[in-house]
Amino acid sequence: xxxxxxxxxxxxxxxxxxxxxxxxxxxxxxxxxxxxxxxxxxxxxxxxxxxxxxxxxxxxxxxxxxxxxxxxxxxxxxxxxxxxxxxxxxxxxxxxxxxxxxxxxxxxxxxxxxxxxxxxxxxxxxxxxxxxxxxxxxxxxxxxxxxxxxxxxxxxxxxxxxxxxxxxxxxxxxxxxxxxxxxxxxxxxxxxxxxxxxxxxxxxxxxxxxxxxxxxxxxxxxxxxxxxxxxxxxxxxxxxxxxxxxxxxxxxxxxxxxxxxxxxxxxxxxxxxxxxxxxxxxxxxxxxxxxxxxxxxxxxxxxxxxxxxxxxxxxxxxxxxxxxxxxxxxxxxxxxxxx
Amino acid sequence: xxxxxxxxxxxxxxxxxxxxxxxxxxxxxxxxxxxxxxxxxxxxxxxxxxxxxxxxxxxxxxxxxxxxxxxxxxxxxxxxxxxxxxxxxxxxxxxxxxxxxxxxxxxxxxxxxxxxxxxxxxxxxxxxxxxxxxxxxxxxxxxxxxxxxxxxxxxxxxxxxxxxxxxxxxxxxxxxxxxxxxxxxxxxxxxxxxxxxxxxxxxxxxxxxxxxxxxxxxxxxxxxxxxxxxxxxxxxxxxxxxxxxxxxxxxxxxxxxxxxxxxxxxxxxxxxxxxxxxxxxxxxxxxxxxxxxxxxxxxxxxxxxxxxxxxxx
Numbered sequence: 001x002x003x004x005x006x007x008x009x010x011x012x013x014x015x016x017x018x019x020x021x022x023x024x025x026x027x028x029x030x031x032x033x034x035x036x037x038x039x040x041x042x043x044x045x046x047x048x049x050x051x052x053x054x055x056x057x058x059x060x061x062x063x064x065x066x067x068x069x070x071x072x073x074x075x076x077x078x079x080x081x082x083x084x085x086x087x088x089x090x091x092x093x094x095x096x097x098x099x100x101x102x103x104x105x106x107x108x109x110x111x112x113x114x115x116x117x118x119x120x121x122x123x124x125x126x127x128x129x130x131x132x133x134x135x136x137x138x139x140x141x142x143x144x145x146x147x148x149x150x151x152x153x154x155x156x157x158x159x160x161x162x163x164x165x166x167x168x169x170x171x172x173x174x175x176x177x178x179x180x181x182x183x184x185x186x187x188x189x190x191x192x193x194x195x196x197x198x199x200x201x202x203x204x205x206x207x208x209x210x211x212x213x214x215x216x217x218x219x220x221x222x223x224x225x226x227x228x229x230x231x232x233x234x235x236x237x238x239x240x241x242x243x244x245x246x247x248x249x250x251x252x253x254x255x256x257x258x259x260x261x262x263x264x265x266x267x268x269x270x271x272x273x274x275x276x277x278x279x280x281x282x283x284x285x286x287x288x289x290x291x292x293x294x295x296x297x298x299x300x301x302x303x304x305x306x307x308x309x310x311x312x313x314x315x316x317x318x319x320x321x322x323x324x325x326x327x328x329x330x331x332x333x334x335x336x337x338x339x
Numbered sequence: 340x341x342x343x344x345x346x347x348x349x350x351x352x353x354x355x356x357x358x359x360x361x362x363x364x365x366x367x368x369x370x371x372x373x374x375x376x377x378x379x380x381x382x383x384x385x386x387x388x389x390x391x392x393x394x395x396x397x398x399x400x401x402x403x404x405x406x407x408x409x410x411x412x413x414x415x416x417x418x419x420x421x422x423x424x425x426x427x428x429x430x431x432x433x434x435x436x437x438x439x440x441x442x443x444x445x446x447x448x449x450x451x452x453x454x455x456x457x458x459x460x461x462x463x464x465x466x467x468x469x470x471x472x473x474x475x476x477x478x479x480x481x482x483x484x485x486x487x488x489x490x491x492x493x494x495x496x497x498x499x500x501x502x503x504x505x506x507x508x509x510x511x512x513x514x515x516x517x518x519x520x521x522x523x524x525x526x527x528x529x530x531x532x533x534x535x536x537x538x539x540x541x542x543x544x545x546x547x548x549x550x551x552x553x554x555x556x557x558x559x560x561x562x563x564x565x566x567x568x569x570x571x572x573x574x575x576x577x578x579x580x581x582x583x584x585x586x587x588x589x590x591x592x593x594x595x596x597x598x599x600x601x602x603x604x605x606x607x608x609x610x611x612x613x614x615x616x617x618x619x620x621x622x623x624x625x626x627x628x629x630x631x632x633x634x635x636x637x638x639x640x641x642x643x644x645x646x647x648x649x650x651x652x
Contacts, residue, residue: 072597
């Protein structure tokens with residue numbers, strides 16, 4: 001018997017289809033069980049935005065999803081700016097943000113008719129790090145950081161190279177040891193870079209007519225694990241990462257205390273929450289309020305996010321939980337927006 | 340003019356009578372072997388390191404790792420949605436790319452007259468096969484996600500599948516063309532000689548002979564599509580710690596409404612997570628990717644061999 005070419009092709013494609021269907025069958029298998037569970041709200045919730053906030057939202061979604069299997073939900077973290085672009089284009093109903101919305105972004109949103117409510121959900125601290133072997137450096141103030149990392153520090157290969165600039169600025173902790181300085185930090189695309197430039201560099205740079213940026217001659221790294229690794233292996237290193245990455249690797253690196261004008265403060269959950277650690281930033285979610293009336297799943301999701309069970313994921317993801325007054329403020333803001 | 344002098348009988352005599360061991364020859368052979376080993380060594384190191392890092396995950400969690408969904412919690416995270424997404428994308432490439440590519444190649448080789456236009460098309464197809472995959476990602480974003488968003492529903496698996504299909508189509512056409520060209524002209528002449536039409540000749544004689552080679556090309560193409568990540572990033576696949584398709588969704592809705600991810604993107608996302616456990620998970624996901632790739636390839640190769648035996652009979 002000779003089969004025709006057509007028949008063979010059908011079999012060939014068919015077998016590959018079966019192979020692929022094996023993967024798909026597992027998801028289809030959840031269909032019947034869904035009907036047995038208490039009926040959750042149907043709908044879909046797409047979240048985009050900050051990669052810093054993404055781990056929190058992912059944990060909240062996961063807890064929410066098991067109780068609400070009929071809601072299709074997803075989260076991704078391309079960055080705060082990209083997140084607002086999609087949010088204001090109406091593509092997502094919630095966006096994560098590691099900074100407040102910019103005026104230009106708010107204009108885009110209002111031009112598109114997108115109404116939203118801003119809810120602060122956590123704090124993140126920016127930690128300036130060095131190697132645990134670097135005993136000479138324990139605390140730095142903004143002038144120190146500007147002298148060591150600011151735009152005018154380009155070409156400084158040792159810590160002592162910054163002495164002249166530091167003296168000119170009146171930095172408290174100069175002079176520095178005459179040892180090589182190797183800087184590894186997040187790249188310019190990162191929100192963590194932006195926050196550092198805004199909090200530390202901006203005021204001094206504007207006063208001196210310099211650009212609000214860091215020195216260009218450092219090793220920019222997109223992967224925070226690599227930054228921590230580089231900082232720990234070089235005894236006189238310098239760099240910064242988000243607080244969560246420091247907490248995960250606290251045994252490998254040393255956090256430098258920061259003097260924001262009121263004395264040296266060590267970054268910790270307590271000092272970030274009470275506002276005494278100067279390099280802290282709020283983390284937000286922005287919720288689109290236009291379609292709250294039709295999308296009941298969205299209301300349930302944000303209700304859960306701000307509930308005690310939901311907000312507990314902030315600490316689980318390595319970030320700093322809000323003090324009660326700020327959490328209550330977020331809850332009442334959501335209350336008035338959703339009712 | 341050949342500048343080198345032809346070996347004289349004297350030289351041949353000398354070569355025959357000379358030592359058996361020739362230093363230059365053995366050095367050359369050694370060098371060639373060394374270059375083989377250097378590439379093998381990198382591969383083996385990579386595999387060994389990945390397997391070693393991944394071992395604890397499979398030891399602790401076994402196959403649960405493969406059947407568990409994505410999670411931001413490293414103790415629970417699995418690769419289920421990645422596998423589903425990758426296999427569904429591969430299916431798209433097979434169902435759309437294969438018939439389209441083979442048909443295009445049959446037209447080019449059998450029907451098209453060998454004019455300037457045909458040559459222009461052929462040259463372009465060859466160039467397209469060399470275009471970096473990320474460029475196809477931009478094409479997919481512009482064409483399937485944005486322009487045809489009404490049909491594909493934006494960033495769905497339909498857009499991703501079509502993007503990968505367009506990516507592999509040139510390779511599919513080229514390999515099929517080569518396969519058709521390697522069929523001896525005498526086969527066609529004999530078929531025409533007994534009065535067969537053009538289509539009968541192609542269907543009953545040319546295609547069966549060319550099929551094993553065509554399927555070899557398909558294996559390579561499927562492997563390429565399976566491992567791609569850059570075009571999917573642009574065409575809107577999720578890079579995420581968690582997502583859940585609605586459990587109420589039908590299969591059609593799963594394809595047209597819901598977001599998706601693919602195994603290479605799971606690897607990419609896990610490699611940048613803060614928790615140390617994700618290092619092991621990343622390696623484990625790489626192992627799953629390799630095993631799946633090998634089994635998809637093995638299936639297609641087995642099928643090809645089956646057809647090869649049949650068509651020789």
